[in-house]
Amino acid sequence: MIETVTPTSNSILDNEIDGMISVFTESEINFYESIKPSLNQLARNPSSESIQNILNISKSL
Amino acid sequence: MNFQLKTDQELVHLYIKGNEIALSNLITRHKSRIYTSIYLLVKDEFLAEDIFQDTFIKVIKTLKAGRYNEEGKFLPWVLRIGHNLVIDHFRKEKRSPVITNGDGFDIFDVLGIHDESIEEKMVKQQTYDDLKALIHLLPSEQKEVLIMRHYGDLSFKEIADLTDVSINTALGRMRYALNNLRKMMVSKELTLKN
Incomplete structure (x- = not known):
């Protein structure tokens, strides 16, 4: 089963210093905002088998 | 113990002390970000699964060896390991990521x-x-x-x-x-x- 995940990022410049905001134009920021929902739809998850393998390896070490 | 309320740093410390559930929570919390980042770079779900596992095996070995020193920056650290493994893969293949279509993604x-x-x-x-x-x-x-x-x-x-x-x-x-x-x-x- 594939789960949907929505990244929490709210803007291009989350967690960045204010001075950097001038790097991006309003048009670029608006474009990013417009494609974010579609980008989120491309998010995927590893299989449960992979996760179980990792946990098994951890317990064996 | 409510693991979901704990920070990455707290979970890492619990795991280093032997709490395996803490690792499970760390993976659950970040699996999508890490896996998607790897998958979109290699564009092959089977390869992405392998690199995802290898990434966490490196994480586990580093943590259990007491060599983790990036307090509070767990996700960037794991993403860096995954990123390096992707680069290693393409170096071995002696090629850059290729553009292909139709990988079964539904x-x-x-x-x-x-x-x-x-x-x-x-x-x-x-x-x-x-x-x-x-x-x-x-x-x-x-x-x-x-x-x-x-x-x-x-x-x-x-x-x-x-x-x-x-x-x-x-x-x-x-x-x-x-x-x-x-x-x-x-x-x-x-x-x-x-």
């Missing part, structure tokens, strides 16, 4: 939409497939920044550190990525319908 699995017509669903699927294809047409350094920023939720400072460039270069690559995506969408008359 957008219907994640959309969970039941009240749309088949035609509407097909249009949405095509749109997401098109967007994914366009992302893969970006130069690798631009694609990396876009993926790490959006899916890894990394700051540009963290991306700059991870890719060994200045913050301005990382920011510039993001701008180029966005502008190139926009140009390609215009030229292909791709409209995103969410």
